[in-house]
Amino acid sequence: MTYKMPSKKIDGMILGGVYVKKMAGKEAKAKKGVTITNQFAYVIGVRLRESSVDVAPDMKLNEVRAGQINAYNQVEANLQNPRPGLMSQLKVKTKVTEVGKTKVVLQNEKSNMAMVPNSNFNYAIPWGDTQLKAGTYTLTLDATAKGGYHWHFVKNFTVTQKQINSLKNKINTPQQHNYLWWFVAGGILIILLLAIIIYLLLKRKRNDDDDKQESK
Incomplete structure (x- = not known):
């Protein structure tokens, strides 16, 4: 495999990978029962450099919005490293407040992350x-990296x-619980227990009265 470098000499590095997967052959004839077809693939990491100059990474905060991943509500902050420098040992600490107020409504902290050159990703602050x-x-977002x-x-x-x-009725969206039926069921159960106790007491009293009459 060959790769053509940019016409202008680059400092720093280009990071990527070669994804390798076996090409599928002729489709197998359908068989009765359950059949499992295994497919294998792997990635060969590639780092391209044209000089020994290490370029300092940078960070930009792009869009911030409410979103959802895997049915979990979150605030998404898009972080970008626009330079050809590797960012390692990345630590991000965030907090969300209402505008003009100091009370923190959401907060999050993650460490031991990394960002490759010329990349971006959505940093997630879960609603919980x-x-x-x-x-x-x-x-408010603070980030530190090695160096x-x-x-x-x-x-x-x-x-x-x-x-x-649009984010309602998802996994972690708090729901308003209706306990009315629990109270109704509990009340019915208490009434039944009281009825059984009264019945047993009356039956015992009736038996005691019968025993007294027979003894006379």
Whole structure:
């Protein structure tokens, strides 16, 4: 396999990989019962360099919005490393507050991460048991990486009622529990127990009265 480098000499590095997978042959004839077909693939990591100059990584905070992954509600902060430098031992600490307020409604911290050159990803701040309401919020994000790098971002974002409605009835969205039927069932059970106790007491009293009459 050959790769053509950019026409302009690059500093830093290009990181990627070669994905290798065996090409499928002729389809096997259908057989009765359960059949399992195994497929194998692997990736060969590739690092391309044209100089020994190490380029410092950088970080940018792009869009911040309410979103969802695997049915879990979260605030997504898109982080970007726009330079050809590797970012290692990345640690990110975040907090979310309502605009103009200091009370923290969401917070999150992750460490031992990395970002490859010229890449971006959505950093997730899970809602957990917190139900955000429609309004404007402030995300405060601090990130550090190996080499003494530090980034600090403050960015406002808006959560609309339409977004909240689209995120309802999911795995971690708190639901309003209705305990009425539990109370009804508990009340019926108590009444039945009382009825059984009264019946047993009356039956015992009746038996005692019969015994007294027979003794006379």
